[in-house]
Amino acid sequence: VAPMIHPARTAKPTFALRVRGDSMTAAHGKSYPDGCIIFIDPKKTSPDPGQRVLARLDATGELTFKVFEREAGKRWLRPLNIQHPSIFEEFTIIGTVIGKWEDE
Numbered sequence: 001v002a003p004m005i006h007p008a009r010t011a012k013p014t015f016a017l018r019v020r021g022d023s024m025t026a027a028h029g030k031s032y033p034d035g036c037i038i039f040i041d042p043k044k045t046s047p048d049p050g051q052r053v054l055a056r057l058d059a060t061g062e063l064t065f066k067v068f069e070r071e072a073g074k075r076w077l078r079p080l081n082i083q084h085p086s087i088f089e090e091f092t093i094i095g096t097v098i099g100k101w102e103d104e
Contacts, residue, residue, distance in 0.1 A: 014041050024065055026080035037101040044096035052097035058090040
């Protein structure tokens with residue numbers, strides 16, 4: 001079995017998840033297609049706007065991977081795929097994405 005490849009600068013509790021769905025698949029620029037693996041640093045729970053995050057929706061407990069946005073004191077989660085809506089409900093940041101892996 002080959003060792004799992006992971007980002008070089010990771011904190012000890014860093015973990016990986018496989019992306020499901022196409023809400024973070026972008027037409028241009030950085031994209032996270034269905035099936036790629038993202039690496040999350042759970043110590044980074046205060047992201048800057050524009051950073052990719054793993055968040056838990058407070059009302060349902062559902063986990064989601066989106067772009068964190070904040071303006072004028074309001075926070076929301078934005079997908080890269082414009083066919084999906086932004087999320088404006090309350091959420092908790094689980095961690096910030098620090099890398100990804102895609103199969104060849």
